[in-house]
Amino acid sequence: xDRKLIHHGGGQSKFEFCDLYTAEKDIIHVxxxxxxxxxxxxxxxxxxxxELFQTDPEFRQKVNALLPEAYQIPDPSKRPDYGEYxxxxxxxxxxxxxxxxxxxxxxxxxxxxxxxxGFGYKVALSKIGVADEMRKxxxxxxxxxxx
Numbered sequence: 001x002d003r004k005l006i007h008h009g010g011g012q013s014k015f016e017f018c019d020l021y022t023a024e025k026d027i028i029h030v031x032x033x034x035x036x037x038x039x040x041x042x043x044x045x046x047x048x049x050x051e052l053f054q055t056d057p058e059f060r061q062k063v064n065a066l067l068p069e070a071y072q073i074p075d076p077s078k079r080p081d082y083g084e085y086x087x088x089x090x091x092x093x094x095x096x097x098x099x100x101x102x103x104x105x106x107x108x109x110x111x112x113x114x115x116x117x118g119f120g121y122k123v124a125l126s127k128i129g130v131a132d133e134m135r136k137x138x139x140x141x142x143x144x145x146x147x
Contacts (some may be wrong), residue, residue, distance in 0.1 A: 002030075006062045008052070017049050017063050019090075023071060026086045027053075027121075030128070033093035039105040043112040046087050046123075050116045054082060082120030089123075094130035 001021050005014040020028035027049065031042040052059040060076035067073075073080055089109070091099055101109065113123045 001066060004066045006059070006066070008056075008059055008062060015048070015052070016045065017053070017066070018046075021067065021071060024086075025084050026088050028088045028090055030090045030092065033091050033095065033099070036102045036104040036108075039091070039101065040108045042089060042091070043105075043108045046089060047112045047115050050087055050119055050121055053085075054079060054119050083122070085120075086122045086124060087116050088126055090126045090128050092128045092130065099125070099127040 001017055002019045003016065005016055007013065008015050018027045019030040020026070022028070027046075029042055029046045029049070031038055033039075053063065057077045060073055060080075064072045064076050093099060109125065116123050
C-alpha cells in the first residue's frame with residue numbers, strides 16, 4: 001500500500017491508508033526513526049487512517065479498490081469488526097537495544113493509542129532493526145558523499 005494515495009476529502013487532498021496491509025488485517029505504518037516531528041506524523045497518519053476506515057464507507061471503498069481481491073473487505077458499506085484489526089507502528093532503527101522514543105513522541109503515541117483503542121482497534125509498536133550489512137553500506141555512502 002506504500003505510496004498508493006487515495007484522493008479523499010476534496011480538493012487536492014491525498015491520503016496513504018498505510019504502508020503495509022496483511023491478510024491477517026494488520027494495518028502497518030512504517031517510518032525510519034527520527035525527530036519527534038517525523039514520529040508524530042507517523043502516529044497521526046495511523047489515527048487518521050483508522051478513523052476514516054471506521055467512519056467513512058466511501059473511504060473503505062477507495063481502500064478496497066487498492067487491495068488485491070483476496071484482501072478486500074467483503075462489504076465496504078458496513079463497518080468492519082474493528083476488534084479484528086491491528087494498527088501497527090513499525091519504526092526502522094539502527095540503534096541497538098530497545099526503541100527509546102523522545103518525550104513528545106511518547107505523548108503522541110499514547111494519545112494515538114487511546115483514540116484507536118476507543119475505535120476498537122488493537123494497537124502495537126514494533127522496532128525494525130537494520131541489518132549489519134545495511135549499516136555498513138550506509139556508512140560507506142556517507143563517507144563517499146563527504147569526499
